[in-house]
Amino acid sequence: MFLSKNIKFLRTSQNITQAELCEKLGVQRSMISAYEDGRSEPKLSSLTVIAELFDVTMDELLYHDIQEKGRKAIQNRSTKILTIAVNEDDQENITMVGQKASAGYLNGFADPEYMESLPQFRLPNLSTNQTYRAFEIAGDSMLPLVPGTLIIGGYVEQLKDIKSGKTYILVTTTEGVVYKRVFNYLSENGKLFLVSDNEHYKPYEIKGEDVMEVWEARAFISTDFPNPKDRNNPITNEDLSKMILDLKTEIVKMKGEKL
Known part of the structure; x- marks a missing residue:
């Protein structure tokens, strides 16, 4: 050491x-x-x-x-030391971070006392070799998931393991706690590109060094049932391919505006 x-x-x-x-x-x-x-x-x-x-x-x-x-190198670095909560049997609980708790989480995520003060629960059928956390989303940028939905995220230790096109909860110093579809350009320019599934929201980039925690979306809990149209029209590989092409065009445009 x-x-x-x-x-x-x-x-x-x-x-x-x-x-x-x-x-x-x-x-x-x-x-x-x-x-x-x-x-x-x-x-x-x-x-x-x-x-x-x-x-x-x-x-x-x-x-x-x-x-x-x-x-x-930024893409090879680990995110910060993780503070976890356990039950009386020394089993990890899923800590829930509600919308109102998001601001406090940014300052207290490494504080064991703060983490213990947040609601905790367990879910069956989740792998026991990973740490999970639940984040309540706000806004409609990731439709069909509505505000109030709980996203269950599995902890991602290294930024380089972020897979382009998948959805993640990012805990950041600049944007707070966000849930987005992420495209990994760390090896090219040290940045991540964040995209909303709702096309009314523009994508934006964030520096890898501004990311404190990464949680890959593994499940969600919601009291609102997606309508049949949403279930029958999930995002396809063709959608993702088009999204990546659009993102590359957007990145070129953004670089041009900075010159």
Whole structure:
């Protein structure tokens, strides 16, 4: 583990003193020396602040020699350390993030106490080797799923594993919690392209570095039944192919406007 070495390198490379860092973390100055000497390790809350302060992931901070090897490629990086909730039998629960809880989730997703305060439940027939979370969607950008639908997402550890054309819940620093169809262009320009199934909403791009969590949509819970027309006309491979072509045209157009 390269935690102590990375903290010292990142701090000195950005000309931040130990006194300034201890103030940001809310700890005594002697603790910064202990962190950098490897005599002590920061708590999870402090690790989160350090990662955000130096714009690195938890994976890089803990296990990657940043000084010797430089930053990891965005598409190969892991999303942040995941805080989970378990029941009395030590089995993982599905934590539900409602519309009203979305704003708080952005600040508290790494806080065990906050996560325990959110509603929890379990569902049968889900693989036990993956962590799941439920997000309540707002708006009509992903019709036929209506506002209030719960999307059950399976945790995606690395951004490179995002598959173009599939739907994901993204927890981001810029757009909040969003549910979109995602196209992965990280290897080309370090960005993801987000598309709504409702054609009235324009697609947009987001930087990979702004993504904190990724959840692949695996199921949904809704009290509103899709009408027969919706069920008989799902998105086909031809639809996706056309969507990708339209996206490429949109990207070229966006690049032209920035010139």
